[in-house]
Amino acid sequence: MRISSRIRITATATVVAFAGAALPASAGTPGLGSPHIIRHLDLAAGQQPENLTTEPNGSLDVTMSFAHQIVRLTADRGTHVLGTLPAPPTGTDAPLTGRAFIGGIVRLPDGTLYVLYSAGTADLTGLWRLRPGDVPSRVVPLPANSVPNGLALHGGYLYATDSSLGAIWRMTPDGTAAAVWKKAPELAARTPSGFGANGLKIRDNAVWVTTMDKGTLLRVPIGRHGTPGTVHTVAAGLGAVDDFTFTGHGDDVLAADNAGNRVELIRPDGSHTAVLTAADGLQNPTSLARRGDTVYVADASYYTHTDPNLIAAPVELLEHVRVRDDAAGAGQRAAAGPGPRRS
Template sequence: MPRTVLAAGAALAALLVSVPSGGDPTVSHPRIAAHFDAAAGQNAENIALEPDGSADITFAFARQVARVGKDGDTTILATLPEVPGAVTPVGGAVVLGIARAHDGTLYVNYATGKRETGIWRLSPDGELRQIGFFPANAFPNGLALDEECGTLYTADSALGTVWSLPVSGGEPTAWATGTALEPTPELGFGANGLKVHNGAVWVSNSARGTLLRIPVGPEPDRAAGPVETRATGLTFIDDFAFTGHGDTVLAALIQANRLELVRPDGTHKTVLTATDGLDNPTSVAVHAKKVYVNSAAFFNTTDPDPNLLLARISKNKL
């Protein structure tokens, strides 16, 4: 093929990549679906969705798993056991990431600074028990389930590690490590949010403000590939969610009180702010044409409003 044709093709491809705005999903009509009780420790931390659009939420300091129905009513599904003497980087025991299996089983991360630290399973009939036994100094934060291969992945904010654990339970394996996942001397929270998407484990690093992609290798080992940095400048990013089958992400920037749309090329823009009702947003989920955003109000000392916000998501036509 002539070089001029190749050059023209490359230029056109570059032009198409550099003009993302026409294809950006739009987020609109935000509203608060449910308010929670900050004084009772109901800081809305992480979220998983039911098929009908109900939201399963972890309340961090209340040590609870709750379900918010489509009508906004909140039901407590389980309370993690109290752990005397629990000490974690955020104070006491805290419930963090949540993931849902197709049969309705819920998995949650629990950080205690004690032997109860790890992954707990909540069965559809209400049975709650620990299945993953992590190091006591771990801080298991983001959680995702690859149901096809029966593996749970956890982002450890303290140890800068992505752990893998079979759904049958046991001790986890350090699946991915390295500087890109670690905290910094200035901020002790590294790997935070985590999702399994398009043959890779995606992880946010709060301390470094980055969104990372780690390819999953082939069977039988499914080893971690090299860590790829897909976006930077996401100051204190917490959890995130994909808007669809592509690599566009909605990310919660907890301290900035912003929901950020991150394009596949790494550029990003703000789509929701505190004026829309965000109060230290921690996690995001997308279902059909709705966006769900948890706010934990962790840093709001004047008028904390932990809540669940809903908004519409649609896609512009190119």
């Protein structure tokens, strides 16, 4: 596959900024082009990234799931713990995961960070806020049996998936209002032990959600007065799909298949194909974030227990992927079973 000079410049800039090691593209597999591991993380220190967002200066803010930490990774390879959420009492059995778990993260223009915490206790579970230079504080309490997971900001509200209750919450950033915005069978897992609604993004006045247990990508329109519309299934057969991001090319989506060690390119017609695999360095991908022409993938190594990391790849090659898929007749729906629970 030929790479244009503009794409080569993008990939090289990523390597210089993070001093990552180049990885070969997967042979015979459509890819984002020149994926690079930009940071190897410390598994022994609990550095298993669950979600991430970008800073204007090129840094990445990452939630470290079971370490309950919010960490900033800088371009000069610095690692700064911005805040650590309090742990629940020893022996607390948090829903689905068995232990306390920090999930989605959102950054406001003033630098304030919001994260979701599933701790298994009523005094800790909910939406937490971290202002620059401050300590984390809970602003929205959520039920102890909830697993708040994906998070996005839209129209002055924060929307959050609930993986155990099969719902979407809507909350104000100041914590003055919080309620279940949408609850539907499509958002629920097939079994009580499975993850239902997981990743969440908002585009064109609609909430887009993945369900890990069912392997689906869903779309819920936001009505004129903020009320939810009918759930529409965009794609199915996605495996243990976790978080996702839009490519910047219409409604095309890049989604992380956690247990399957794949990043899938999903088209608006529901067809999908793998564009990154374990051969590109994936270690149970959990989330993706896009800044400009670059997509960042967080790998938690939940099941491989080998090399949690962050990968970057230039997004421009998606144009080449589309042409190649159409010519080869690839990207068809493929059946996939649910991924195993995190442990």
